[in-house]
Amino acid sequence: MASYEGSVQRLIDEFGRLPGIGPKSAQRIAFHLLKLPKEDAHRLADVIVEVKAKVVWCKRCFNIAESDLCSYCADERREAHLVCVVEEPKDIVAIERTAEYRGKYHVLQGAISPIEGIGPEQLRVRELITRISGEGITEVIIATNPNIEGEATAMYLANLLKPAGLVVSRIASGLPVGGDLEYADEVTLGRAMSGRREL
């Protein structure tokens, strides 16, 4: 199979390793880069090098951080007795966009997946238990995804944490704001009914 000159082919191969990028897309991105001004290409290369050099996991909550602690753990104004458990760092950004939560976070870095054989020991569960005993946490909000893996994780954590006398809550499930009731599926609508609140 015909290929390009040395470094161009290497660049295409590297892009081809990225998730969701096939050989054709890799080729298109590589040629786009070749057409860019030198300073633009250098800026991209520099930021990749910088992010790999600087970004680490927060030692406390396992969010992405540029020092030992992430900005949420380092923020003294946040409520330290309240912790929200999420699957991935990007879930923190989604919750922060709501501006409704002022507590701390804990990133599990995944979810229990029985079908993939991923159990609690492959997640940051042990670290969560250590935090709870050491940081005076009294309430845990479980904000894992509302799918089968997220629910399994939530149930496992609830079984683990409730006997310790903590307040353990799960984010509510229900109808999306702006949607029509008739299009709601039975599981979501059923949960919305059972989790209804008094007006």
Added chain:
Amino acid sequence: MCGVLLAAPERRKRFEVRRSGASRVDRPIQPVGAIGMPGLYRDQGVVLRTVKLGEADRILTILTQNHGKIRAVAKGVRKTHSKFGARLEPTSNVALQLYLGRDLDVLTQCETIESNRALREGYGLLTHAIPMLEAVDHLTQDREPVPAIYRMLTGALRTLANRRSALVTPAFFWKLLALEGYEPRINACARCETPAAELPLFSFDLQEGGGLCRGCAMGGGRQLSVEAFDLLSRILSGGLNDALDEAPSPASHDVEKLALAAMEHHLERRLKSASLI
């Protein structure tokens, strides 16, 4: 050939073929449950597993009643405003409308038949349900209809959700193996064929495919109690309903472990999800 003038004999031949209806043979065969539009079909099935695809899609593996195991794309299912909502999670039994694809079908509509919600809301139930789905996924072939396995799976999931017995999963494994032709021999020694009524069975050998008497066992196989052999016999001979009411015992624990070992032995691979039972 479109737009090319044909010679008179060729035109006549085509006209005769059209009149006789013989050209229908060349059309693609409509699948079972086909509806009006070509390529669209309906069926019902249990979602066995899901894999993320792209930004917001999922590839679903579904055991359908009439089309066997299929793989289909559910577009946009991961978005919060998806029309599929929570219907397409593993363990759900759903009515489906799909568009036939070359490798992956495309899901266009679905409705819940049984959501088996209880299974998703109990960690212990879920960890017992998923191994059943994984075993069926490995045991069935793509697009080979196996309505008996579909019925057995929906029944087992319903029973697990209602009865909450740890014996449902091992019983499902044993019945599934029996359906596939691997029914264990427990009424006589699998090696010397002495009836169990004359000489009680002592151990179970997966290679031999059944129980062995003490003389034939010679330290081989897994030693099983008389109660465990009795429980296994009841599971395979229509006594499961009563067995599900019994409290967990060492015998039921032995039968559970042996069922998993037998399933993995015949699949020739480990069930990943069994590690969480």
